[in-house]
Amino acid sequence: MRTLFAGILLGLSSMVCLPANAVLTIEITQGEDSGVPIAVVPFRWHGAGDPPEDLRGIIAADLHRSGRFDLLPPGNFLSHPSEIGEVRYKDWRLIKAEALVVGRIFEKSPDNYEITFQLLDVYRETQKAGYRFNATGEHLRQVAHQISDHIYHKMTGVEGAFDTRIAYVTREQQDNGDRIYQLMVADSDGHRPQQILRTTNLPVLSPAWSPDGEWLAYVSFVDRRSGANVWLQNIRTGNRRKIAQAEGAASAPAWSPEGKRLALRMSYKGNADIYLMDVASGSIKRLTRHPAIDTEPAWAPNGRQIVFTSDRSGRPQIYRVAAAGGKPERLTRGVGRENARASYDPKGERLVMVTNRGNGYQIGVFYMADGRMDLLTDGTLDESPVFAPNGAMILYATRLGREGVLAAVSADGRVKQVLKLHRGEVREPSWAPKKN
């Protein structure tokens, strides 16, 4: 064996090592990240006329947006199977697909569809997942997102967040100078937007989803002569109410994980502090007491801590305080001259926030374990970041040319995509929790 060793070393152009037991070993380190090559075959349509939705298109866009997949172009497919029995694995190995998605839509009766799909491992020639759905036409997009979630989960081990909704604010300037604000709710890919609230010249900001996805809290103004207020609006019914407040302005609402309390900023005698309010009774408890600006509270997933922004040290930084009360401790040290608008990931291990290192405002991910911060974006006026419910992506507001737009970035910063949502300015995204 020693001669073999010598021989390998002689011909060496890269790493080969021989551990003590002298088995010939070749070491390979992963190269540049590329997505998993996956082929999604257009779903076969059994029905009259055109298929009601392009399920393949929705699924491919979801997987592409996640940054984890390399979608193979359908033009290269040698065959178009719709279920596992029709698959010739050789065809797919030829185009180097590792995973294959095949499916069918079947119109059982008018507006009543059955959808099936299977996710297949091309090289092992086995099925990794397969499901059947029944839905009406208006739910077909949702079915496609659920299929994307299944595929994502099986391939990455992480739950998908495609069958979710987002809220955001738009602003359009009319010719007469009026500014129309809209609070919108849409699918996570920006489709099926619905208007929840519309105002003229009264700004809307800080939308926040309740944990059960039934309510949106947001900030707006009653009229030109009043300060900011917090409203709670039921998504389904449209009923809304302003939270009771004694005096001064209120803003920056954040729902507790069990949905019974709100953390928010209230100003008493002109001093902005963090307060906790019981949603049902309206009773409030003051959490911070400091002449500095304390605002932008966010709950930890365990409901026991709250992070918030405070400029008590001069410039805005992130602090953490126990929800039961206590002395706040500063979290962001040596990571940017300004840090604000922090919120937790679903596991409570990271914070996403707006950070300024001297070159404008970017989105950063802060790791609670060691206090380090990774920059995810490189704009100058990036803001309002929020984690997806699976912690794998971050939605935030940025500028594209003159326009304010929303963008999605994978949590490791690798893949960025701008969401085409609306004319005019789009800002203030909020991601609804996944409903079970």
Next chain:
Amino acid sequence: MRRTLTLSVVFLLGVILGGCAATKKQGTVEVEDATISGSDASSTATGLTTGSDATGQIITVENDTGDADDLLNQRVIYFDFDSSSLTPEAQRVVEAHADYLTGNPGMAVVLEGHADERGTREYNLALGERRANAVTEMFQVLGVAPDAIRPISYGEERPVAMEHDESAWSLNRRVEILY
């Protein structure tokens, strides 16, 4: 020369004070039912506002004489980045308005605080409030009754200059005195 000046001042004053009563801007909140199945219902709430129009025209008179009327014409106070302290120039403007208000007990002002777009929206909402409060405190020190002053904040939401540079930002860091 002096006559013209007085006339123009009077004229301008008339415009300003007359304008207060004239224009009414509607802030309409339209709440549309967002049921996914699509049935419709709507409710509206209307609020009336008085005061200068949405874009907040700034009418200032350049005058070195420090004439009280000229200062009274100045309705906007500017601030440095991330600051809520009043410059000496600002203080003089505040004094003029304080004099006016203490002399006219029926009058009341809304102090609208603003910030430039840098930083987060909520922080700027609180920063605008802090600026409005700084002016409020000074008014109170100068003897204006508390219920004649209402400080509010719009943060970065109502800029007067839309560009993304310091010249625009410096115009947006302000408190507007609205009668």
Next chain:
Amino acid sequence: MGRPLRGFILAVVVHVAFGALLGVSLRLQPEVVKPIYAEPVQAVVVDLAAIAQEKKRKTDALKKKKAAEKKKKTDALQKKKAAEKKEKAAEKKEKAEELKKKKAAEKKKNAEELKKKKAEALKKKKAAEKKKKAAEKKKKAEALKKKKAAEKKKKAEALKKKKAAEKKKKAEAKRKAEEQKRKAEAEKKRKAREKREREAAERKAAKEALARDERDAGSALGALVGAIEEKVRSNWSLPGEFTGLAVTISVKVTRTGEVTLAEIVRSSGNSLFDESAVTALMKASPLPFPEEPRYYEFIKEFHFVLRAKN
């Protein structure tokens, strides 16, 4: 006597009376006696007369016992003496009888001996006669025997001679054969030695050739490691962040580099990561591989370590 004084006296009297009554009443109360708890004792009725009687009885009994023992002893002794006496008498009787018997036997014996002697004399005589006859017969037989023996001897000698001659011949032949055998063996040994030497030389040559092949195989594969690495790496896509993970996989390849087996030898701990590495190897098949058939044996199996980047 004044009224107050009378009153005083009355009071005293009353007091004394009551006091006395009290004293009496105190006396009248039964005294509380604390019970004394003693240990219970077996109640035995003590009867002195009985005791004396008992004593007498005991001593009487003892006396009786002693007397009985004495009597027993003397009885036994007497018995013994009587027995001994009896024995002696019996012995005597026995001896007398024996003597009688002995005498009778002797007498018998003598008579018998005489008889025997007579018989023997007769027997001897007969025997001598017989002997004589036998001797004669013997003589005759011997003479015949001699004759026969002489003939036999002659025959035997002749045969012996023949045999000896044959033996000699055989021995000669054997000797010759052995000589030949020896020669042949020597030859064989020589041939074998030569063969061994030749084979050893061949083996050595073969070993050297193998070693050379092994070396060449190693360097041939080594020259291709870069290409192999590139091909595997470009076919490896990871479905997430797996910083710091590494998996060891054992592969078997055909002569053309087709991967026929990819087995996880040491898992990274994450099955998705492990599977992605195996998939990469399957996708990269056929691996760049040396073509020379002589090399195949040395490099047909080897290991990969696939490591995520940091």
